[in-house]
Amino acid sequence: MQDHQSVDLLVVGAGMAGLTAGARAVRNGLSVTVVEIGEDVGGSARYAGYAWTAPSHEVMERHNPGGEASLKRALVDRFAEGIAWIRSTGVEVKDAQPILSFGQGHQFDTHHYVDTCRRIIVEAGGTLLLTTDTARLLLEGGTVTGAELVTADGARRKVRATSTLLATGGFQGDTDLRNQFVHPHADRMELRSNPHSRGAGHRLATAAGAATGRAEAGFYGHLIPSGIPFADPSDFVDLSLYYSEHALLFNLLGERFTDETLGDHLTAMALMEQPENRGLLIADARVFRDWVVGSYVRGAVAVDKFALADKRGGRTGFAESLDELDHLPEEWGYDGPSVRAAVERFNARAAAGEEPVPGRRLDRMPLDEPPYYVIETVPAITFPFHGVRIDDRARVLGEDGQPVEGLLAAGSDTGGLWYRAYAGGIASALVFGLTAAGSATVRAVRATRATRPGEAPL
Numbered sequence: 525m526q527d528h529q530s531v532d533l534l535v536v537g538a539g540m541a542g543l544t545a546g547a548r549a550v551r552n553g554l555s556v557t558v559v560e561i562g563e564d565v566g567g568s569a570r571y572a573g574y575a576w577t578a579p580s581h582e583v584m585e586r587h588n589p590g591g592e593a594s595l596k597r598a599l600v601d602r603f604a605e606g607i608a609w610i611r612s613t614g615v616e617v618k619d620a621q622p623i624l625s626f627g628q629g630h631q632f633d634t635h636h637y638v639d640t641c642r643r644i645i646v647e648a649g650g651t652l653l654l655t656t657d658t659a660r661l662l663l664e665g666g667t668v669t670g671a672e673l674v675t676a677d678g679a680r681r682k683v684r685a686t687s688t689l690l691a692t693g694g695f696q697g698d699t700d701l702r703n704q705f706v707h708p709h710a711d712r713m714e715l716r717s718n719p720h721s722r723g724a725g726h727r728l729a730t731a732a733g734a735a736t737g738r739a740e741a742g743f744y745g746h747l748i749p750s751g752i753p754f755a756d757p758s759d760f761v762d763l764s765l766y767y768s769e770h771a772l773l774f775n776l777l778g779e780r781f782t783d784e785t786l787g788d789h790l791t792a793m794a795l796m797e798q799p800e801n802r803g804l805l806i807a808d809a810r811v812f813r814d815w816v817v818g819s820y821v822r823g824a825v826a827v828d829k830f831a832l833a834d835k836r837g838g839r840t841g842f843a844e845s846l847d848e849l850d851h852l853p854e855e856w857g858y859d860g861p862s863v864r865a866a867v868e869r870f871n872a873r874a875a876a877g878e879e880p881v882p883g884r885r886l887d888r889m890p891l892d893e894p895p896y897y898v899i900e901t902v903p904a905i906t907f908p909f910h911g912v913r914i915d916d917r918a919r920v921l922g923e924d925g926q927p928v929e930g931l932l933a934a935g936s937d938t939g940g941l942w943y944r945a946y947a948g949g950i951a952s953a954l955v956f957g958l959t960a961a962g963s964a965t966v967r968a969v970r971a972t973r974a975t976r977p978g979e980a981p982l
């Protein structure tokens with residue numbers, strides 16, 4: 525097989541991280557090839573709307589204490605540079621606004637952004653190969669020197685590269701990897717992401733000696749109504765029960781098991797640990813009015829998720845009083861009187877100003893305004909927190925903690941940044957995509973100098 529091409533940077537995966545890196549690299553003067561397995565670029569970034577993260581090291585530390593220090597620091601320190609980069613491409617970025625209870629971020633049109641990055645790459649002479657898979661990385665003496673690609677018609681080609689960036693968006697589309705690294709029953713979860721992120725980055729990196737981790741790190745996802753498969757990607761947002769932060773969630777034993785106010789994404793992880801990975805979400809008229817049909821983030825259009833789940837055949841119920849909770853449908857498997865008693869216990873403590881058990885950091889008001897809205901929920905996965913280990917220069921690390929020469933990774937393919945916590949997937953793909961382009965530029969300059977006699981290596 526012949527080498528078809530030799531480039532400074534080969535990017536595997538044309539989503540947020542890969543396109544950011546590719547566009548920045550061509551602006552730095554690098555030759556770039558981008559490989560995408562799908563028919564179009566963009567990945568899960570096309571479903572997103574906000575680049576956001578923790579606004580300071582203190583806030584990041586408070587919400588993500590188990591994440592790796594150097595990666596957390598890099599994300600917070602370089603976020604503003606990432607926003608400036610998006611603006612430099614000509615894509616409009618809105619002013620900063622609060623996101624969730626602790627974050628800060630910017631709304632932008634991710635379609636416009638990924639399409640703009642593609643244009644920047646192609647106009648600079650970069651190559652974009654769609655519907656192309658990566659069979660293996662090329663290795664020479666432990667250094668990654670490119671990859672062997674397989675096009676849709678089965679043809680194989682080798683691309684030599686000074687740096688290769690893995691940016692395939694995680695392994696959420698592979699149920700075996702999910703069960704191995706997320707939870708033994710993680711295959712039960714609906715996939716709330718692009719369908720192509722099936723662990724290519726993970727497999728390619730580990731075959732080249734990369735370390736992955738961390739164990740038990742969890743996943744980013746949201747609660748959705750049980751028994752309703754996603755019909756199309758618009759369901760990813762329409763069916764996500766973000767308002768769970770203000771409701772109460774009970775497991776099959778009729779017990780609360782987490783502080784729901786920490787955030788729907790953390791509650792989704794906690795529910796994964798409960799019997800049969802399902803739970804009953806209960807809101808009252810106040811929560812319905814202020815949060816179910818209110819906006820999750822300012823400006824977002826609210827959908828009545830309760831009505832939608834009901835229409836689509838989800839397990840939903842409507843109770844005119846707490847007493848009616850006694851009559852939950854038997855086939856759901858919850859003991860109605862126990863659930864009612866648990867709501868009453870919560871309300872009594874809340875009314876008395878006492879800390880409920882488990883605690884509740886934010887909304888501690890009782891759920892005592894009828895009617896009550898009941899919906900059975902399950903977690904859905906967007907991407908795992910377990911992934912390829914990198915340093916703060918986006919260089920892939922081997923089992924010995926040293927960089928695997930020539931190999932970079934960014935975005936949801938990477939692990940270590942989040943540990944049972946989350947503050948922005950777009951932000952990390954953006955920041956580490958830019959960082960990867962910087963590292964590739966350094967290698968490309970070094971490689972060029974090494975081939976010129978008389979020039980000292982940098």
Ligand SMILES: Cc1cc2nc3c(=O)[nH]c(=O)nc-3n(C[C@H](O)[C@H](O)[C@H](O)COP(=O)(O)OP(=O)(O)OC[C@H]3O[C@@H](n4cnc5c(N)ncnc54)[C@H](O)[C@@H]3O)c2cc1C
Pocket residue numbers: 536537538539540541542559560561562564565566567568569570571572573574575576656657658691692693694716717718720721722724725760761906907934935936937947948949950951953
């Ligand atoms: C509904 C929804 C809403 C979201 N909203 C937000 C939000 O508002 N803010 C936020 O911060 N995050 C949000 N996210 C998460 C965010 O989209 C991701 O964290 C981000 O896109 C990750 O970037 P990435 O480059 O790692 O992966 P992606 O953007 O998914 O890109 C990965 C790319 O790799 C390609 N690929 C996969 N396998 C291969 C292979 N073998 N070879 C070549 N290419 C391959 C995929 O097709 C895809 O194009 C949302 C996600 C979803 C699903």
